[in-house]
Amino acid sequence: MTEIMVVDDDHDLRESMAEVLGKAGFSVTQASRGEDALELLGKKNIDLILLDLVMPGLGGLELLGRIRDKAPRMPVIMITAFASVENAVAAMRQGASDYITKPFRIDGLLAAVGRVLEEARFESCRTSLDLDTVLSCLSNPLRREILAQVEQEGTLRFMDLCRKLELEDHTKMNFHLKILKEAGFLQQDENKLYLLTSLGTQVLGCVRFLMKKLAD
Missing domain, CATH: 1.10.10.10 (Winged helix-like DNA-binding domain superfamily/Winged helix DNA-binding domain)
Known part of the structure; x- marks a missing residue:
């Protein structure tokens, strides 16, 4: 089963995303802090990360860089408020796969997840196959x-x-x-x-x- 990690300090939003993804057939791991996310990344087989751009402590952009160091090919979707879209675009320049803006629709979230997972699978094929x-x-x-x-x-x-x-x-x-x-x-x-x-x-x-x- 595809494992998705949701990293967001907003408990209600994190739980809501986990519920939506779980109903869609994904296994979900949650982290409220960037430090916890890095620890979980080393312990679990994560296929995709949903990462809040603005968090206390280790912020989204810095955490993205740490993720890239540990798992260079890990697909990451940034979660951002509409006013921070420019920062999300900057995150994509640093290796994020996509971004979604809050508040988001369920179908928009699932579409972004499906699209990024498909692209990740194809990239895996391209690099690993003869x-x-x-x-x-x-x-x-x-x-x-x-x-x-x-x-x-x-x-x-x-x-x-x-x-x-x-x-x-x-x-x-x-x-x-x-x-x-x-x-x-x-x-x-x-x-x-x-x-x-x-x-x-x-x-x-x-x-x-x-x-x-x-x-x-």
């Missing part, structure tokens, strides 16, 4: 269809895949499955069922994000 292998493997439409079917069903047997893709040539299916397995996108369990690897799931997420961006 793009030549990915592009070579997914250039074939049948292999893309195989991955999509396995993702949709969770697990599939060889014959079920052939039927779903209306492919009677089993030799051809075996050939493409072999390529997907060698690329690390597919695996088989002890019952010979095909399922996506974590790498395969990551690759499909990146492809969807890229296609969406190209369509926008």
Whole structure:
């Protein structure tokens, strides 16, 4: 489950955001001070941080710099009052992913979170994947269809895949499955069922994000 840390000294606002994010399916960690946030960052697997720009003690901009030192690729969304938008833009120049202004709508908060998480996943793919292998493997439409079917069903047997893709040539299916397995996108369990690897799931997420961006 995606873990989001909310860092804000305003207890009511922090609790409200945690409730909204929790109902949206996220796991939420809360911190009321910048120092606590840094400590939690070292202990938990955080995927995204919502960070108030103005806090007593360790302020948002300084904390952003500390976060960048500890976790350079951590996506951070700044929370700011409308009058402080210029400071939020300055924070983005220092590495923040986005900002939202208070008061904000629930749909605006969730849209910003979803957008930044998608971008973070794509960046993770870009930096961690062998793009030549990915592009070579997914250039074939049948292999893309195989991955999509396995993702949709969770697990599939060889014959079920052939039927779903209306492919009677089993030799051809075996050939493409072999390529997907060698690329690390597919695996088989002890019952010979095909399922996506974590790498395969990551690759499909990146492809969807890229296609969406190209369509926008």
